[in-house]
Each structure stands twice: as C-alpha cells, then as structure tokens.
Amino acid sequence: MPPLIxxxxxxxxxxxxxxxxxxxxxxxxxxxxxxxxPSGSGKSTLLKCVNALEPxxxxxxxxxxxxxxxxxxxxxxxxxxxxMVFQHFELFPHLxxxxxxxxxxxxxxxxSKEEAIQKGMRLLDRVGLKAHADKYPGQLSGGQQQRVxxxxxxxxxxxxxxxxxxxxxxDPEMINEVLDVMVELAQEGMTMMVVTHEMGFARQVAHxxxxxxxxxIVEDAAKEDFFSQPRSERAQQFLSKILQH
Amino acid sequence: xxxxxxEIIGRTWKxxxxxxxxxxxxxxxxAMAGGIIVGTMLALARLSSFTPVSALAGxxxxxxxxxxxxxxxxxxxxxxxxxxxxxxxxKNPLKIGAFTSSxxxxxxxxxxxxCEIMRAGIQSIxxxxxxxxxxxxxxxxxxxxxxxxxxxxxxxxxxLLTQTIVLFQDVSLVYVLSITDFVGAADKVGRRDGRxxxxxxxVALVYFVMCTLLSGLVxxxxxxxxxxx
Numbered sequence: 001m002p003p004l005i006x007x008x009x010x011x012x013x014x015x016x017x018x019x020x021x022x023x024x025x026x027x028x029x030x031x032x033x034x035x036x037x038p039s040g041s042g043k044s045t046l047l048k049c050v051n052a053l054e055p056x057x058x059x060x061x062x063x064x065x066x067x068x069x070x071x072x073x074x075x076x077x078x079x080x081x082x083x084m085v086f087q088h089f090e091l092f093p094h095l096x097x098x099x100x101x102x103x104x105x106x107x108x109x110x111x112s113k114e115e116a117i118q119k120g121m122r123l124l125d126r127v128g129l130k131a132h133a134d135k136y137p138g139q140l141s142g143g144q145q146q147r148v149x150x151x152x153x154x155x156x157x158x159x160x161x162x163x164x165x166x167x168x169x170x171d172p173e174m175i176n177e178v179l180d181v182m183v184e185l186a187q188e189g190m191t192m193m194v195v196t197h198e199m200g201f202a203r204q205v206a207h208x209x210x211x212x213x214x215x216x217i218v219e220d221a222a223k224e225d226f227f228s229q230p231r232s233e234r235a236q237q238f239l240s241k242i243l244q245h
Numbered sequence: 246x247x248x249x250x251x252e253i254i255g256r257t258w259k260x261x262x263x264x265x266x267x268x269x270x271x272x273x274x275x276a277m278a279g280g281i282i283v284g285t286m287l288a289l290a291r292l293s294s295f296t297p298v299s300a301l302a303g304x305x306x307x308x309x310x311x312x313x314x315x316x317x318x319x320x321x322x323x324x325x326x327x328x329x330x331x332x333x334x335x336k337n338p339l340k341i342g343a344f345t346s347s348x349x350x351x352x353x354x355x356x357x358x359x360c361e362i363m364r365a366g367i368q369s370i371x372x373x374x375x376x377x378x379x380x381x382x383x384x385x386x387x388x389x390x391x392x393x394x395x396x397x398x399x400x401x402x403x404x405l406l407t408q409t410i411v412l413f414q415d416v417s418l419v420y421v422l423s424i425t426d427f428v429g430a431a432d433k434v435g436r437r438d439g440r441x442x443x444x445x446x447x448v449a450l451v452y453f454v455m456c457t458l459l460s461g462l463v464x465x466x467x468x469x470x471x472x473x474x
C-alpha cells in the first residue's frame with residue numbers, strides 16, 4: 001500500500017529566494033510525523049504545501065493517490081478531506097462555536113443542519129468544551145479556542161490531520177490541554193503531520209521525526225534514532241539547544 | 246432688514262415631509278442597498294488576482310470618483326434612454342422615468358465609494374481566516390460569503406453608514422431633474438409663496454438635525470457591533 005501522503009522532490013521559491021529545496025518524505029496511514037527545525041527553515045511552508053494552501057513550483061505531493069500539484073485537481077474537495085490546525089487557531093470570530101463547527105459540514109459536505117450539529121457537539125464534548133457551544137471564540141481562552149479548532153477539523157472526518165505549530169501562540173499553562181487532545185488523537189491511530197517545537201510530544205507519540213534547516217529536509221528518522229543519535233550536526237546542535245532546559 | 250415669515254412651514258410641512266422627505270429617504274435607502282451590493286462586487290473585482298478584472302474595476306472606481314455627481318445625474322437621465330433603446334434595438338428612446346434614472350445613477354455612483362470602503366474592510370481580515378476557510382474545503386465564493394464578507398461588513402458598518410449620510414445629502418441633487426425630493430418640495434412652495442429664504446433656512450435646519458442625530462446613532466452602533474477578537 002502506498003503512503004497516505006507522499007512528498008516528492010518539492011521545491012518552492014519566493015521570487016529568487018528558495019524556501020524549499022528538493023523535499024522528499026512520506027507519511028503512512030496511522031503514522032505520526034513531527035516536523036521540527038529552527039524558525040525560517042520552511043517547515044510551516046512545507047506543511048501548507050501539503051493541502052495546497054501554498055503553491056510550489058517543482059515536484060509533487062500525492063495525497064491518497066490524488067496529485068496536489070496537478071492542474072485539474074479539485075483542491076477544495078481535497079482540502080475537505082485533510083484537517084488543518086493553525087498556529088493562531090483561526091476560528092471565525094463572528095460565528096458561535098456551534099456555527100464554527102457546522103459551517104463547513106453544511107456548506108462543503110452538504111450535511112443537514114441536525115446532522116452537523118450532532119457531529120459538532122459530539123466532537124466538542126470530546127475536547128471537553130460542550131458547555132461553551134453558544135459562546136463566541138473571543139470569549140474562550142487560547143487553549144480552548146485551539147481545542148475547538150481541532151474539533152472543527154475533525155468534524156470533516158479527515159483522512160489525515162496537519163498541525164502548524166498548534167501550541168506556539170499559547171500561554172505555557174494552556175499548552176498541555178491542547179497536547180492532551182493531540183496525544184489522544186495520535187493514540188487512536190489518526191494520521192498526523194505536526195510542525196512543533198514540543199519535543200515531549202514528539203517523544204511520546206511520534207513515529208518519525210523530520211528535521212528541516214534552510215528549506216531542506218536534513219534528517220528524517222525514526223523517533224528513537226533521532227533523539228538518541230541524530231546524524232547531522234545541525235540536528236545535534238538544535239536538539240542540544242532545545243533540550244537543555 | 247429681512248422680512249421673514251415662517252408661517253408658511255405650518256401650512257406646508259405635511260407636503261414637505263410626506264412627499265419630499267419620504268422620497269428622499271426612499272431613494273437614499275434603495276441607493277444604499279444597491280450601492281453596497283454593487284460596491285461589494287466591485288471590491289471583490291478590485292481585489293481579484295486576475296489583472297483584467299481588477300484593472301477594469303479600478304478604472305471604473307477612479308472614473309466615477311473624478312466626476313461631479315450632477316454631471317453623472319444629467320448624463321444618465323439624458324443618455325440612458327437612448328442607450329437602452331439601442332441595446333434592445335428600439336427606434337424610440339426608452340421611457341425610464343426620473344425616479345428609476347436617478348436611482349440607477351445613485352447606485353452606480355455610490356457603488357464606487359462603497360467599493361473602497363468594502364475593499365478596506367476585506368483587506369482588514371487576516372489572511373489566516375481565508376486560509377482556514379480554504380482548509381475546510383470551502384471554495385473562493387463560500388469563503389468570501391461565509392467568512393470574509395460578514396466580518397468585513399460588520400467592521401465597516403460605521404463607515405458605510407457615514408457614507409450613507411453623505412448620500413442622504415447628495416440625493417437633493419435630483420432637484421436638477423425637477424424631481425420633488427425634500428429640497429425640491431421646499432423650493433416649489435417657497436417660490437410659489439415668495440418665501441424661498443424661509444423655506445431654505447428650514448431645509449438646512451432639518452438636514453442639520455437629521456444628520457447630527459444619525460451621526461450620533463452611528464457612533465453608538467460602532468461601539469456595539471465590534472467583533473470580539
């Protein structure tokens with residue numbers, strides 16, 4: 001069986017500046033892959049290329065045997081099957097939590113309102129926020145908003161989930177409530193690609209760790225190998241800095 | 246010394262308000278609704294990444310904004326019947342009527358101003374919101390309709406209403422087509438009874454009071470509709 005997400009020789013330029021050079025990796029079904037690296041290394045950009053929120057000029061990405069880069073691909077349809085969680089949550093501030101959860105279910109998946117609400121409430125309950133269904137995003141804390149954002153993505157029954165630094169914008173005391181939800185998801189067998197600096201999370205649930213630097217995938221190794229004996233010098237330096245405290 | 250006699254207002258206020266002001270308000274509201282709809286479409290066109298579309302919309306907005314409104318009102322009134330006739334291949338100019346003609350004029354004219362307001366509103370929405378819409382599988386129009394425009398519109402309500410107050414005053418220019426708006430009505434009875442100065446003073450007072458009240462309302466609304474972020 002081919003991997004669920006295949007990234008093949010992807011390169012991307014902003015004008016003359018190359019942000020991604022020849023990135024190749026894959027994510028199998030049920031696999032949790034953590035992408036780390038210094039800021040500006042292209043990890044968020046690579047993640048956004050996966051569901052075509054960022055275009056790329058060379059190479060291709062295949063999701064469940066559909067090409068992201070091909071001209072005729074129905075991108076909205078493809079994106080509806082891949083959940084995405086953003087650094088800044090990006091809940092819709094003018095809609096209640098319930099409406100945030102049901103909007104795309106109704107408009108994109110054409111579910112009935114009742115069905116969408118039922119599904120939304122089940123997932124909201126799962127992230128422990130059922131009591132907040134009628135509030136607006138601005139009335140919730142950052143950690144709560146991010147959990148709603150995860151529930152919103154799960155409402156679409158995604159085949160894989162992409163996380164773009166999901167805890168970077170959070171106060172320290174709110175990070176764990178979000179990571180708990182993500183750990184649970186990982187343990188249930190969700191296919192996940194996670195850009196994060198949370199090495200504790202990587203140690204706990206990741207199968208593989210990808211290390212990026214200057215737009216290149218420098219290291220792509222099983223978790224145990226990555227933490228015990230990183231091959232590249234850059235990864236060693238990075239790890240020693242990030243794990244010092 | 247001016248010999249002023251305001252007794253005429255007591256005799257004619259019903260006509261002034263129920264004929265004149267009712268028309269002014271009707272035209273203002275219809276032109277606002279149409280102008281905001283057309284203006285929003287223009288704003289989306291201006292922000293399009295497809296250059297011909299954005300250039301066309303930008304050209305239209307710049308053209309309209311450099312024209313005196315009176316000129317546009319005249320043009321439309323005299324030209325549109327002929328253009329319409331030419332379009333449907335009729336020999337005689339279409340009978341469009343002063344009201345329809347001025348309504349279309351105001352919608353198309355004000356749309357240029359509403360366009361710039363909506364454009365600023367759309368651009369004030371963080372790019373992440375659009376990406377979030379796309380990431381959920383919504384296409385461009387769904388994202389605009391459900392995510393971007395409701396927020397842009399809400400953020401811009403105070404400015405849109407302020408523009409509408411300007412429109413409310415501008416409607417008095419239909420006077421050049423001999424339409425009886427509030428100013429036109431006052432002008433008519435003022436001339437008839439030789440009390441034009443009194444009538445125009447009264448008209449100014451009414452505009453001042455109404456616009457001041459509306460501005461106050463807009464200010465209070467501004468505090469209430471702001472989206473919590």
